[in-house]
Structures are given as structure tokens and as C-alpha cells.
Amino acid sequence: MPSAIEFSHVTRRFGAITAVNDLSLEVPLGSITVLLGPNGAGKTTTVRLATGALSSDDGTISVLGLDPRVDGDEVRARSAVVPPKPALYDRLSGWDNLVFTADIFGADHAAIRPAAERFGIDHALDLDVGGYSTGMRTRLALARAVLHDPEVLLLDEPTAGLDPESARAVLNLIRELAGRGRTIVLCTHLLHEAEGVADQVVLMAAGRARIVGSQEDLAGQFVTNPSVVIDAEDRSVLRLLEDHADVVSADWNGALHIRLTDLDRLPDVVAQLVAAGARITRVQPDNPTLETLYFEMQRSLRESA
Amino acid sequence: MRFDRMLTVAKIDLRRLFKSKDYWIPMGFLAAVFFIALPYLLLTIVTSTTSSDLVNKIGEVLQSLPGPVQDNVIGDTPAARAAYMLAVYLLAPVAIVVPLTISSAVGAHAIVGERERGTGEFLAHSPLTEREIFLGKMLASLVPGFLATAVGFAIYSVLVNVRVGPLVGGWFFPTPGWWVLIIWVVPPFIAMALSVILWVSSRVRSTAAAQQAATLVSLPVIFAAYGISSGLLINPVIAGFSVGVIAWFLAITGLISGSRSLHRERLLGFGGDG
Numbered sequence: 001m002p003s004a005i006e007f008s009h010v011t012r013r014f015g016a017i018t019a020v021n022d023l024s025l026e027v028p029l030g031s032i033t034v035l036l037g038p039n040g041a042g043k044t045t046t047v048r049l050a051t052g053a054l055s056s057d058d059g060t061i062s063v064l065g066l067d068p069r070v071d072g073d074e075v076r077a078r079s080a081v082v083p084p085k086p087a088l089y090d091r092l093s094g095w096d097n098l099v100f101t102a103d104i105f106g107a108d109h110a111a112i113r114p115a116a117e118r119f120g121i122d123h124a125l126d127l128d129v130g131g132y133s134t135g136m137r138t139r140l141a142l143a144r145a146v147l148h149d150p151e152v153l154l155l156d157e158p159t160a161g162l163d164p165e166s167a168r169a170v171l172n173l174i175r176e177l178a179g180r181g182r183t184i185v186l187c188t189h190l191l192h193e194a195e196g197v198a199d200q201v202v203l204m205a206a207g208r209a210r211i212v213g214s215q216e217d218l219a220g221q222f223v224t225n226p227s228v229v230i231d232a233e234d235r236s237v238l239r240l241l242e243d244h245a246d247v248v249s250a251d252w253n254g255a256l257h258i259r260l261t262d263l264d265r266l267p268d269v270v271a272q273l274v275a276a277g278a279r280i281t282r283v284q285p286d287n288p289t290l291e292t293l294y295f296e297m298q299r300s301l302r303e304s305a
Numbered sequence: 306m307r308f309d310r311m312l313t314v315a316k317i318d319l320r321r322l323f324k325s326k327d328y329w330i331p332m333g334f335l336a337a338v339f340f341i342a343l344p345y346l347l348l349t350i351v352t353s354t355t356s357s358d359l360v361n362k363i364g365e366v367l368q369s370l371p372g373p374v375q376d377n378v379i380g381d382t383p384a385a386r387a388a389y390m391l392a393v394y395l396l397a398p399v400a401i402v403v404p405l406t407i408s409s410a411v412g413a414h415a416i417v418g419e420r421e422r423g424t425g426e427f428l429a430h431s432p433l434t435e436r437e438i439f440l441g442k443m444l445a446s447l448v449p450g451f452l453a454t455a456v457g458f459a460i461y462s463v464l465v466n467v468r469v470g471p472l473v474g475g476w477f478f479p480t481p482g483w484w485v486l487i488i489w490v491v492p493p494f495i496a497m498a499l500s501v502i503l504w505v506s507s508r509v510r511s512t513a514a515a516q517q518a519a520t521l522v523s524l525p526v527i528f529a530a531y532g533i534s535s536g537l538l539i540n541p542v543i544a545g546f547s548v549g550v551i552a553w554f555l556a557i558t559g560l561i562s563g564s565r566s567l568h569r570e571r572l573l574g575f576g577g578d579g
Contacts, residue, residue, distance in 0.1 A: 014575065050427075051430045052569070053426075053429040053430050053569045053570070053572075053573060054570055054573070054575075074429055074432070076431055077432035081426075081430040083427070085426070088424070088427075089317070089424060090316070090422070091322055091324045091325060092320060099311065100317045101311070103309075103313040104310060104313055104431050105431070105432065106432055
């Protein structure tokens with residue numbers, strides 16, 4: 001699949017601080033890429049470099065086949081950024097903010113109301129943005145981002161501080177745009193919200209893309225002991241598993257979460273429980289969440305360091 | 306550079322400005338004081354005084370003026386001549402001081418304000434070129450000052466004609482010198498000051514620093530404007546035209562080099578000096 005965004009050995013320094021350090025990264029066209037990493041990992045700088053808002057010190061960047069340093073205006077015209085803070089003009093109405101954006105990006109004013117309706121902010125378009133709640137601001141920023149139907153959408157912590165409805169609106173937007181072949185890059189540290197949306201997960205640390213892959217592949221790579229949830233009518237029987245040879249760990253969290261040496265051992269484990277008199281009510285593979293994966297990857301990085 | 310996008314930047318800034326009462330009420334008050342209240346007070350004193358002492362003193366001031374100016378002063382009585390002189394010559398610098406003050410107040414936070422509000426991030430990721438942003442900001446800063454001057458000038462003209470006209474044989478204002486001043490000299494003077502102020506605004510880290518720097522920048526321009534505006538009225542057409550040509554040249558040069566000083570990184574908050 002061709003790349004929508006390609007970073008090749010890109011470095012960006014701010015004085016003594018190297019925010020992005022020899023970063024190489026490919027974002028396939030029409031994919032959803034989630035950039036994970038702690039604060040200071042270089043996620044925001046990566047977004048800013050992609051649009052040409054910042055220039056790199058070394059390396060090359062290509063966005064939609066263009067160099068943002070040379071053709072920055074075209075790159076920015078074909079992309080959109082939703083920053084962590086919505087960056088809206090407080091003294092203007094929601095409508096005025098969207099008209100301003102439409103005029104800059106050459107979008108039709110007829111697109112304004114549908115975009116606002118899409119994010120449930122159309123009722124407040126006549127009000128000054130200064131009176132908006134955090135959620136309303138983010139909804140307006142999202143409406144603003146899709147006005148010109150961007151080919152690349154870069155979302156930098158868009159769900160920070162949002163209510164569940166607004167956060168869901170963000171995720172729905174991501175899925176919908178990806179469904180229409182748009183390329184999405186989502187920077188986040190709210191891992192449960194990015195769960196299941198990513199075609200590609202990138203773990204950034206110290207300005208580099210340290211681990212890259214699909215959530216499934218990375219789970220296979222980093223979560224070596226498969227997890228299973230087991231429950232029974234008489235839970236005391238399940239305590240047998242705490243010392244079982246095929247069980248690496250067992251934790252109670254509503255039900256018993258066990259990690260096995262191998263998933264193939266599960267039928268034997270269940271058979272032994274049944275033989276011990278357990279009436280099993282639940283046996284469910286517990287696929288690793290993005291959060292589990294994130295911490296496993298972080299642990300792996302620490303160990304390799 | 307796309308002219309329509311530059312106008313969009315200017316339009317949005319002006320819209321924000323006119324919705325900010327905390328800005329335009331004091332600025333409107335300033336213009337009213339200089340264009341209406343102060344001239345009204347002075348002209349009323351001069352035209353209504355019965356004190357021969359005051360009239361004599363004004364006559365002495367008149368005689369200290371250059372010959373060509375004295376020749377241009379009309380009026381049959383010392384009070385009429387004093388009022389004419391006051392209206393035409395002594396209050397002329399107001400026409401530059403007021404717009405400079407208003408425009409520099411807007412220009413000082415035009416760019417650094419985007420950084421402080423966080424809206425610079427939006428502009429930095431937009432397809433606007435740095436020049437479109439800079440010149441849009443310049444236009445948005447220039448318009449309030451010039452608009453205040455145009456309105457103030459119109460009111461001042463009526464005021465002067467009503468107060469002084471009957472003493473000098475009818476309505477006489479604006480004189481050719483004032484037309485030249487308002488149309489040809491004031492706009493480049495504001496643009497010239499703004500090119501420096503916006504350059505400063507794009508480099509400092511806070512609005513407070515920008516305002517301090519803007520004051521330092523505009524003070525010499527105001528002093529120069531004061532002297533020039535008074536002087537050019539002596540020989541309005543030639544001097545006014547010449548001063549205007551120089552001011553336009555400096556303004557355009559300043560704007561071109563000023564617009565090169567704005568970089569996207571500065572809109573994001575990087576690379577500030579102060």
C-alpha cells in the first residue's frame with residue numbers, strides 16, 4: 001500500500017532538546033495509525049513536522065507525495081489538524097469560526113451547517129465560542145477539521161478532557177473518514193479510546209518510533225502468555241489454578257484471569273477443573289487490550305535498554 | 306500570495322476587534338478627546354474670550370510663525386486669526402497621533418496574541434502563507450486607526466467650520482494641506498509604524514512585551530509625524546506630496562521585510578526573542 005506520510009531519518013531539535021530523533025515512519029494511505037507514547041515522546045512535534053508547521057533539521061518528509069518544506073501550502077490545504085487545545089477564536093461565534101476556516105481552505109459555506117450538525121454543535125453556532133464548554137469546543141474543532149474534506153487528518157490528543165459523548169464523536173469520525181479512504185493519524189495516551197480503531201500502532205519514545213505494527217501482530221509479539229477469563233458457580237474450586245503448572249499467573253478481577261503457558265493447554269485445564277467438581281460458567285479468551293499491549297511494549301523497551 | 310485570503314485574515318481580526326468593547330471604547334474615547342473635545346474647548350476659548358491679554362499672547366505666537374504660514378492665516382480680528390491658526394496648524398498632528406496610537410495598540414498583540422490564545426496553532430497548520438497572515442494583520446491594524454481618523458476628521462471639519470467659519474467669512478475647512486495629510490501622508494505613516502510593530506509582535510513572547518516595544522517604536526514616529534505634519538502644512542502640496550512619497554517607500558520596504566520575519570514556528574510559540 002502506498003504511503004500517505006513518510007518520515008525518513010527525521011530529526012528536529014529545540015536548542016539542547018531533541019524532540020524527534022532520527023524518526024523513520026510510514027503511514028499507509030487510507031489507514032488509521034495510532035501514535036502512543038508518554039509526554040515528550042515527540043508525537044506533537046511529529047504532527048507539526050508533517051504539515052510543515054515546523055521544519056526538520058535532518059531527514060526527509062513526504063506527505064501525499066509532497067515535501068511539506070517545499071509544498072507546505074498544498075500539504076496543509078489537503079490535510080487538517082485537530083490540536084489538543086481547539087485553537088478557536090473565543091470572541092467570535094461558532095459560525096464565524098467556521099466561515100473563517102471555510103474561506104481559508106476554499107471550502108463551500110454550504111458545508112458549514114452539515115459539518116456542525118454532524119458533531120451536534122449546530123444549535124450553538126450563533127453563540128460566542130467563549131461561552132462553549134470543553135466538549136462543545138472540541139466538537140466545533142472537529143467540524144472545522146472536516147469542512148474541506150481533508151485527505152489526511154492528524155488528531156493530537158483530541159479526546160483529552162472530553163465527555164464520553166464527545167469522545168465517541170471523535171472515534172466515530174475516525175472510523176467514518178477511514179471508511180472513505182482518508183488517512184488518519186491519532187496521537188493519544190487514552191488507550192482505551194483508541195482500542196480497536198488502529199490499523200497500525202506506533203510506540204514512540206524519545207522522539208523515535210520504537211515499535212510499529214498492527215495491534216494483533218504486536219499482541220502476538222509482546223503478550224506471549226495468552227490470557228483467559230474463567231468463572232464457576234463455586235469459585236473456591238478455581239483456586240486450584242493458582243498453583244497449576246500451565247498457569248503463569250492468576251488474578252481475581254470479577255472473575256479469574258489466568259495467563260497460560262500456551263493456549264493449547266486450555267482444554268486440559270478446563271477438564272481438570274470439571275474433574276474437581278467445578279461447574280464452569282465462563283471460559284473466554286481475554287485478548288490483550290491496547291493498554292496491556294502498551295505496558296508490555298514499554299516493559300520490553302526498558303528491558304532491552 | 307492570494308489577496309482574498311489576506312482579506313479573510315484582516316476581516317476576521319476586525320470582526321473580533323469590533324466585538325471587543327474593552328478595546329474600541331477606550332480607543333473611541335481617545336479619538337473623541339483629540340478630534341472633538343480638545344479642539345472644541347480650545348476653539349471655544351479662543352473665539353469667546355474677552356481677555357485682550359490672551360488674544361495678544363496668541364498674536365505674539367502668530368508672529369513667531371514662519372512668513373508663509375502667517376500669509377496663509379485668514380481672519381480680520383486677532384481672535385479669528387488665532388482660531389484659524391489653531392484649527393489649521395496646531396491641531397494637525399492629532400491626525401497622525403490618533404491613528405498611530407490606535408493602530409499600534411491593535412498591531413502590538415496581532416501576532417503574539419495568536420500565540421497566547423493558542424490560535425496560532427490553527428494558523429500554522431493552515432494553507433495561509435506567512436505573508437498573507439502578516440499583511441492581513443497589518444490591514445486589520447491599520448483600518449481601525451484610519452477609520453477613527455476619517456470619522457474624527459469629518460467631525461472635526463464640521464466643528465471647525467461651525468466655530469471658526471463665521472469669523473473668517475464662511476466654511477474653509479478642510480484646507481488642501483489637510484486633504485494631503487489625511488489621504489496621502491497618514492496611511493503610509495501608520496503602515497510604516499505597523500511594519501515595525503508587527504515585526505516586534507512576531508518575535509516577542511507576550512502581549513505585554515509587544516506593547517512596551519510598540520510604545521518605544523511608535524514614539525519616535527509620533528514625534529517625527531508631529532514635526533512633519535505641522536511643517537508640511539506650510540507648503541501643503543509639494544511638501545505633503547514629497548513626505549508622502551518617502552513615507553510610502555519606507556512603509557512598503559518595511560512591510561516587505563516585516564512579512565519575511567514571520568515564520569510558522571513563531572505562531573506555535575517557538576523562536577521568540579523576549
